[in-house]
Amino acid sequence: MHRRDWLKGTSAAGLALLSSKWTSTAWAAADLSTRFPALADAAMAKATELGASFADLHLMQTDRESLFVREEMVQGVDAGSSLGCSVRVLVQGAWGFAASGEISEKRVLQLVESAVAVAKGQVGWRKQPVEIETLPSHTGRWEMPVTVDPFTIPLEEKVERLLAINRSALGKGASYCNSHVSAVRERKWLANTFGTRIEQSRMRIHPSFSITLVDPKKGGFASRASSRPPRGAGYEHLSEWDAAGEAALAVEQAKEKMAAPSVTPGKMDLVIAPSNLWLTIHETVGHATELDRSLGYEANFAGTSFCTPDKLDSLQYGSNLVNLYADRTAGGGLSTVMWDDDGVKTLGKEFPIVKDGVFRNFQMALGQAALIGREGGSNGCAYSDSFDAFPIQRMPNISLQPGADNAVTAESLIADVEDGIYIDGNGSWSIDQQRYNFQFTGQVFHRIRNGKIDGMFRDVAYQGNSVDFWKACDGLGGAPTYELGGAMNCGKGQPQQVAPVSHGAVPARFRQINVLNTARESGKDIAAGPIKGCDCSGAGEWA
Amino acid sequence: MTQSETESLCAKILGLVKADGAELYISDSEDLLLRSANNDITSNGLINSLSISLSVSFGKRSASISINQTDDDTLRAAVAKVEAMAKLAPEDPEQLPPVEPGTYAPPLTWSDATAAMTPEVALARLRPVIEAARAAGIDSAGYLERSINGSAFANSRGVFVYERSTTVGFSMTARAAEGRGSGWASTQVTDAAQLELIPVGERAITKALASRNATERPAGRTTVVLETSAVNDLLGLFSGGLDRRDFDEGRSFLNGLVGKGEDPVGKALFGNKATLFSDPLYAPAPSGIHQSGLPIQRTSWVENGVLKNLSVGRFWAQKKGLAVQPWPGNLIMPGEGKSLDELIAGVADGVLITRLWYLRMVQPESLLYTGLTRDGTFAIKDGKIAGPVKNFRFNETPVNVLKNIVASGKPERVLGSESDMPVHVPPLVVENFNLSSVSDAS
Numbered sequence: 001m002h003r004r005d006w007l008k009g010t011s012a013a014g015l016a017l018l019s020s021k022w023t024s025t026a027w028a029a030a031d032l033s034t035r036f037p038a039l040a041d042a043a044m045a046k047a048t049e050l051g052a053s054f055a056d057l058h059l060m061q062t063d064r065e066s067l068f069v070r071e072e073m074v075q076g077v078d079a080g081s082s083l084g085c086s087v088r089v090l091v092q093g094a095w096g097f098a099a100s101g102e103i104s105e106k107r108v109l110q111l112v113e114s115a116v117a118v119a120k121g122q123v124g125w126r127k128q129p130v131e132i133e134t135l136p137s138h139t140g141r142w143e144m145p146v147t148v149d150p151f152t153i154p155l156e157e158k159v160e161r162l163l164a165i166n167r168s169a170l171g172k173g174a175s176y177c178n179s180h181v182s183a184v185r186e187r188k189w190l191a192n193t194f195g196t197r198i199e200q201s202r203m204r205i206h207p208s209f210s211i212t213l214v215d216p217k218k219g220g221f222a223s224r225a226s227s228r229p230p231r232g233a234g235y236e237h238l239s240e241w242d243a244a245g246e247a248a249l250a251v252e253q254a255k256e257k258m259a260a261p262s263v264t265p266g267k268m269d270l271v272i273a274p275s276n277l278w279l280t281i282h283e284t285v286g287h288a289t290e291l292d293r294s295l296g297y298e299a300n301f302a303g304t305s306f307c308t309p310d311k312l313d314s315l316q317y318g319s320n321l322v323n324l325y326a327d328r329t330a331g332g333g334l335s336t337v338m339w340d341d342d343g344v345k346t347l348g349k350e351f352p353i354v355k356d357g358v359f360r361n362f363q364m365a366l367g368q369a370a371l372i373g374r375e376g377g378s379n380g381c382a383y384s385d386s387f388d389a390f391p392i393q394r395m396p397n398i399s400l401q402p403g404a405d406n407a408v409t410a411e412s413l414i415a416d417v418e419d420g421i422y423i424d425g426n427g428s429w430s431i432d433q434q435r436y437n438f439q440f441t442g443q444v445f446h447r448i449r450n451g452k453i454d455g456m457f458r459d460v461a462y463q464g465n466s467v468d469f470w471k472a473c474d475g476l477g478g479a480p481t482y483e484l485g486g487a488m489n490c491g492k493g494q495p496q497q498v499a500p501v502s503h504g505a506v507p508a509r510f511r512q513i514n515v516l517n518t519a520r521e522s523g524k525d526i527a528a529g530p531i532k533g534c535d536c537s538g539a540g541e542w543a
Numbered sequence: 544m545t546q547s548e549t550e551s552l553c554a555k556i557l558g559l560v561k562a563d564g565a566e567l568y569i570s571d572s573e574d575l576l577l578r579s580a581n582n583d584i585t586s587n588g589l590i591n592s593l594s595i596s597l598s599v600s601f602g603k604r605s606a607s608i609s610i611n612q613t614d615d616d617t618l619r620a621a622v623a624k625v626e627a628m629a630k631l632a633p634e635d636p637e638q639l640p641p642v643e644p645g646t647y648a649p650p651l652t653w654s655d656a657t658a659a660m661t662p663e664v665a666l667a668r669l670r671p672v673i674e675a676a677r678a679a680g681i682d683s684a685g686y687l688e689r690s691i692n693g694s695a696f697a698n699s700r701g702v703f704v705y706e707r708s709t710t711v712g713f714s715m716t717a718r719a720a721e722g723r724g725s726g727w728a729s730t731q732v733t734d735a736a737q738l739e740l741i742p743v744g745e746r747a748i749t750k751a752l753a754s755r756n757a758t759e760r761p762a763g764r765t766t767v768v769l770e771t772s773a774v775n776d777l778l779g780l781f782s783g784g785l786d787r788r789d790f791d792e793g794r795s796f797l798n799g800l801v802g803k804g805e806d807p808v809g810k811a812l813f814g815n816k817a818t819l820f821s822d823p824l825y826a827p828a829p830s831g832i833h834q835s836g837l838p839i840q841r842t843s844w845v846e847n848g849v850l851k852n853l854s855v856g857r858f859w860a861q862k863k864g865l866a867v868q869p870w871p872g873n874l875i876m877p878g879e880g881k882s883l884d885e886l887i888a889g890v891a892d893g894v895l896i897t898r899l900w901y902l903r904m905v906q907p908e909s910l911l912y913t914g915l916t917r918d919g920t921f922a923i924k925d926g927k928i929a930g931p932v933k934n935f936r937f938n939e940t941p942v943n944v945l946k947n948i949v950a951s952g953k954p955e956r957v958l959g960s961e962s963d964m965p966v967h968v969p970p971l972v973v974e975n976f977n978l979s980s981v982s983d984a985s
Contacts, residue, residue, distance in 0.1 A: 074633045079624065080609035084592070097588040101611045114589045114662075121666040127583050127677065155631045163633075176792065214793040219803065221794045221908065297580040299684035300716040300727075303900070303917070306983070390586040430901045430936075432915045434984035437936050439913050441905060461905060461913075463936070463980060494578050494686040514980075521938035521979060522909040 029187055032059055032083075032103070033199060040191030043087055043108050048193060050116040052089040054132060056192035056343065059085045059103060060387035063151065066182035069162040071170065076180075077155065084387030087111040091119035093129020099388035132367035133377040135343055137195030142338035144202040146234030150183040153235050161238060162209075168244035169211045172251035175221070179209035181238055182488070184500075188341070196343040204334055204500050206230035206488050207238040209247055213254045222258040222458075224250040224443050227275040227425045229485040230500065232334045253444050253456075260456035262519055263445070267512040269420035270462060271413045271475075276442045278485025278503035279426040281400055284466035285317070285324050286503070287492075288435035289353050290381075291362035292393045295371060302492045303433025306466070307359060309372040315359040318470025323401040324354040326363060328380055333397040334486045334500035335383075341391040342366035342382040349380040353398060357470075365393035385497040392493050399484070399504030403476030410507035413475045415451040421460060421515065422446040422453060426485075428461070439463040441518065459519040469510060477506035544571045544593075544693060546705045552595075552613060553697040559622040562599035562629060564641045565699040566835065570594045572692045577665055580684040582677045584669075589662060599625050600641075603634035637858040641698035642836040650706045651829035654734035657709035658691050665689060672744035676717060681748050685715035689735070694831075702836045711735050714958055715744050716918055717751035723985035724757075724931070726750025727898050727918035729772065729958040731965070733829060750897060750919040757931035759981055760922050766893035766949075767976040768886050768923065773899045774876070775959035775966040776914070778819060780902060781941035782871050784910050785844060787853040791863065796910035796942060797850075813848040813945035816879075820844060821871035828956045828965035830872030837869050844871065845945065871964075878951040878969025886952050886972050888926040894935070894978065895921040895928065900960055910940045915982055934985070935978040947974040 040057050047055030061083045068076030085108060086099035096119030098111040150158075162179040169177035183205045191197050207228055214221040226246055231237045272280070287305070292298060294305040307315065328335050328346035339345055342365055352360045362372070365382035369375070383394035414422055425443025432438075445460040446453045486502035544552070553567055576588040598607035599622075606628035610621050669687055676683035689711045697703045714729035728746035732738050769777070789795035790807060797807040822841035823830045832839055843851040855868040887895060897919030905911045915936050922929040950972040959966060 073635045073637055075635050075637065077606035077628050077632045078608070079606070079628065080596075082594075082609075082611045084611065086588075094584065095586055097586060098590070099588060100591045101593050102591075118587050118589065118662045118666075121663055122584050125670055125674070128581070155628060159633060176794070212794055216793060219793070219798055221798075223907070295581070296682055296684060296718070297585055299580055299682070299718060300578075300686050300714060303984070304718075388588070388590045388592055390588055392586070428903045428905045428913065430903045430913045430915070432934060432936070432982040432984035433900050433917050436984050437915065437934075437980060437982035439905075439936060439938075439980075459906070465983070495574070495576060495688065516938070516979070518906045518911060518938070519909075521913075521977060522906055522911040522940055523943060523975075523977065524909065 029061060032061065032189060036189045037197060039105055039108050040197055042105050043112055044191060044193050046109050046112045047087070047089050047116065050112065052091050052116060054090040054193050056088050056190060057085065057108065058341070058384065058387065059189035061187040062386065063185045064182065065151065066180065067158055067162060069159070069166055069179045071166055071177060072163060074159055082386065085111070086387055087115045088390065089115045089119055090130060090132065091116055092123045093131070094119040094122035094126055095130055097390050130367060131370065133370065135194050135377070138339060138343060138345055139197045142200040144232060144336065146203050148235035150205050150235040151185065161243070165209050165243045165247045169209070169247040169251055172248045174211040174251045175214040176212040177209060177247065181205065181207040190339070190341065190343055192343050194343070198339050198343065200338050202232060202337055203234060204230055204232050204488060205234065205237050207241060207243065209243065211247060211250050211254060213251070213258060220258065222254045224254040224257070225425065226250065227443065230334060230488045231332050231484065231486070232336050232502065233332055256456050257444065257458050260458045262459045263457040263515060263517050265515055265517045265520065268515045269417045270510045270513050271410060271417060271420065271422045271448065271507060272510065273410060273422070273424040273507055274483035274485055274505035276423045276426050276440070277400065277505040277508055279429050280440055281324065281398060281503045281505060282487065282490070282501065283429060283431045284435060284438055284469065285353060286395045286398045288466060289362050290393055290395070291364045291368050291372065294362065298492065301494045306434050306436055311359055313358065313360060316357055316471065317354045317359045317467055318357045319473045320357040321403060321476055322354055322357045322470050322473055323352065324398055325401060326351050326353050326396040326398045328396045330397045330502065330504070332484055332502065334488070334502040335395060335397045340380040340382040341384050342378060344378045344380040344382065346380040351379050363393055363396060365391065368393065383499050385499055389497050392497065394492065394499040395490060395501045397502045400506060400508065402479040402482050402506045406478035406480055408476065408478045409481055410477060413477065413507055413509040414448050414453065416475065417448045417509065418450060420448040421457060422448055436465050438466060459517045461516040461518050463514045463516055469513065472510045472513060473508055474511055475509035477508065481506045546693065549693060549695045549705060550703060553695055553703060556595070556597060556618055556622065557697060557699060559619060560599055560699065562601050562626050564600040566598045566641050567697045568596045568694070570692060570694040572690060575660065575662055575665055575689040577669055577687040579669070579673060582673050582683050597621065597625055599629050600638055601629055603636065603638045604629050604632045605635065605638050606632050639857050639861070641700045642702060643700055644702045645836065645838040647704045647832050647838050648824055650708065650832045651824055651826055652706065652708035652733055652831065654709045657689060657711055657733065657735040660689050660711070660735050668740050672715065672740050675741070675744055676748060679748050681751055682718040682720065683715055683744065685713065687711070687713045696833060696836050698836060704833050704836065706832055708831070709733055711738050712958055713740055713743055715747045717747035719751045719755050722755025724751040724753070724755035725918045725985055726754060731956050731958050754919050754921070754931040757933045757985060760894070760932040762935055762978045762980050764975050764977050766890050766972065766974050768890060768893060768895045769971045769973060770897050771955050771957040771968050771970055772959055773896050774968045774971050775957055776899045776902055776961050777941045777944050778874050778876065778968060779959060779962045779964060779966065780912055781910070781945065782844065782874055785853050787855040787865065788859045790853065796908060799908055800942070807850050808853060810850055811848045812850050813845055814948050815848040816948040816951060817845050817848050817945040819874060819876050821873050822875060823872055825873060825875050825967065828873050828875065828967035830965050834869040834872065837867060839869050839872050842868065842871065873965040874968065876954060876968040878954045881950060881952045883952055883970055886950055886970055887923055887928065889950055890923045890972060891925060893923040894932065895923055898960065902961055905938060910942055911938060912940065913938045915984070917984065934982040936980045936982055937977055938979045939977045943975065944973050948972065949974055
């Protein structure tokens with residue numbers, strides 16, 4: 001989606017009541033919009049009366065649906081809706097927060113009182129008062145534009161699409177195939193004491209499958225998951241996907257993976273596809289440059305960061321080819337919204353995180369910029385994942401920008417590799433609590449020899465240090481190779497909140513990265529060829 | 544909601560259902576949350592939440608819906624919608640009718656003292672912990688969560704089971720700026736009368752101070768002393784792999800541990816010091832008493848190294864002629880009762896690990912997981928702590944952990960990084976643990 005299309009969604013006509021037989025609480029949206037101004041005024045007045053220097057009221061309605069098909073059996077037809085409100089207050093430099101699934105003026109006023117009481121319980125023993133910047137007030141409505149609302153599509157059609165995936169995989173010789181699609185719509189209403197009164201609605205969808213091959217004669221199994229990422233999009237993200245085709249390819253690749261030689265561990269050149277690299281960006285750059293984490297706010301759970309404020313504008317985060325930009329406005333972005341959950345308008349708040357290889361900015365929410373002496377306040381990165389969640393700093397869309405030469409493709413990056421691996425699809429991921437040491441696997445590991453793909457490896461993981469890894473980047477695909485990946489389920493905070501986020505990337509080449517053999521890591525010897533006892537001679541062997 | 548209010552709501556919803564079968568789960572919670580960092584409260588909340596999940600079936604066709612509102616219009620609309628969905632859903636050959644009524648033991652999961660804890664009380668309990676950190680020149684970050692929950696499961700065959708639970712969990716990370724020390728400790732109790740926050744803070748601070756100026760110890764396979772939080776994580780991940788159907792279908796790590804045609808149950812697949820069971824009525828770490836209406840009994844999973852049971856779902860049990868075996872609701876490993884110092888004293892050369900982080904599956908065929916150590920990692924030499932060392936990434940399978948236990952300590956209820964399941968386990972001494980690379984994180 002282009003920026004121009006995205007802007008269309010900001011018209012006052014947006015957020016029309018969506019008629020859908022598949023959403024449980026759709027009828028409540030119009031009612032909430034009607035009731036919201038009076039609830040907001042009452043809550044703000046009460047909070048101010050009780051001594052709050054700032055307060056906001058959040059209403060949130062979430063609709064979900066998911067379908068799950070196991071082989072040829074439809075085993076999950078699920079829908080869900082939740083609705084509720086929360087009040088956040090700042091009283092004498094302390095936050096208070098309370099939430100309830102009941103939305104009424106009486107209940108909202110009780111929440112204000114509860115939140116104020118919790119805030120006042122900190123008075124007298126705080127070390128440092130919370131201070132926030134004054135935010136511009138906003139009014140209006142916004143709805144993420146999608147082509148087809150997934151909640152309006154008949155169940156039978158969605159089921160048939162998933163069954164077709166499984167039939168394709170099973171027909172090609174997969175032992176098992178699960179397919180799944182989930183869709184979420186969030187509607188939010190936000191009021192604060194700066195005068196903001198806004199409504200917005202966003203959508204996301206994730207279709208996926210996973211195939212497994214089992215060798216029933218001699219044991220051993222291998223899996224291959226789909227590469228279709230979740231997207232801030234409608235049903236078209238499923239209907240325009242050649243999922244059955246990818247399922248057939250997945251079976252062939254899983255067969256080849258099972259028969260492939262086990263990788264010899266050591267330093268190797270890697271070319272990494274966007275389908276894998278988005279997650280590496282997420283872990284090594286996205287989380288590392290969250291200011292709340294860097295300042296210790298996440299120390300007890302998600303951790304801190306090697307990327308501290310003193311490194312701003314000086315840390316060489318990667319080679320000078322590396323540019324990573326943050327936004328909440330990208331078309332199709334899972335983090336894309338008009339306003340963040342502090343009420344900060346995101347349009348115009350896009351910012352570089354790494355520019356020409358140098359670390360340039362943190363992701364920030366309300367009250368954080370001043371802590372590191374940055375002017376301009378929040379850059380619009382607040383999010384709460386449900387009506388009862390305190391808004392915290394969460395990731396915008398963070399994307400690796402294409403290289404300057406549009407002609408560069410994955411193939412041309414591979415052409416300059418003598419001995420290496422082309423990694424496609426994301427698999428396992430893990431990184432330490434300060435974002436130094438990471439380890440990732442993938443779905444498919446194509447062997448590169450003398451500049452060309454030559455078969456596959458299995459048992460591959462790559463491991464390294466975030467900054468060393470990005471400094472080893474010496475080639476980027478051009479703009480035509482750019483793809484948007486992402487996740488529906490990024491976890492952070494206590495209690496844990498789950499956020500959706502997208503990461504765009506191009507194929508990229510990294511020199512001399514540490515490659516592990518996962519079979520050896522588990523304590524098994526590396527087989528010289530195919531897995532012991534694995535017969536890889538044809539599709540019939542996998543029935 | 545009280546039990547009778549919950550029962551009335553169940554009856555009201557089930558009364559609206561026209562489908563052949565229905566299963567209903569209602570959960571009503573009040574959570575009190577206090578989160579701190581940099582020695583101040585950073586966020587908090589008093590959260591009331593209700594969830595209602597209804598599954599209906601017409602023969603082999605089924606669907607489910609969840610809502611959090613109880614007004615008549617919402618309930619009627621939700622029932623109508625889920626019934627419409629179920630009628631349109633293709634038949635699922637594995638769909639079974641709702642469970643029949645069972646016998647449910649009274650749960651041990653409730654405490655009046657915990658239910659009575661107010662935000663004011665919780666703040667007053669937390670304040671001295673934070674002030675102690677300030678006094679020690681330590682940055683503390685912590686999280687206290689008091690949860691009160693009432694839940695009911697009911698179905699169209701007459702099952703109604705209600706249980707209440709309370710928990711208070713607290714964890715704290717202490718960080719020493721000078722020397723980059725970091726320490727962590729936690730507690731979890733059912734009864735707030737047994738809650739002791741100050742010792743948790745003290746343990747975290749002591750560990751943070753002791754872990755300053757860590758040196759690098761080469762990675763490699765070595766003997767480790769895993770404190771209870773690390774054991775919690777590894778055993779939790781292990782228990783998640785104990786699935787009968789996965790084994791029968793050839794896609795379990797257990798398939799690689801036995802010969803073709805052999806059943807893993809009854810085989811000595813692990814070391815003889817490995818014993819693991821679950822028991823909803825285990826007082827130090829009780830759990831819920833049913834799963835979707837199926838009563839949970841005390842279940843032995845591993846006994847002296849012998850695999851004793853696998854989880855078996857209802858459909859698979861019927862297909863294979865097996866007994867249904869619900870997943871564990873808690874995990875208990877009885878230890879040998881040794882103190883942590885005694886365990887360390889038995890290690891000539893190894894590493895003491897406080898806590899694990901970011902555990903992710905690498906290779907399902909072997910149940911290989913990766914992850915990292917954090918918040919207090921120390922070298923052991925000649926039976927004594929030799930000093931702090933940098934953290935490690937590990938690549939290891941819980942199978943090897945259970946094979947290589949050489950000693951265990953006194954069990955305790957502890958929080959892990961990966962799950963909120965009640966876990967009561969001892970620290971373990973494990974040989975040949977694969978610390979695969981060094982991490983600069985501190």
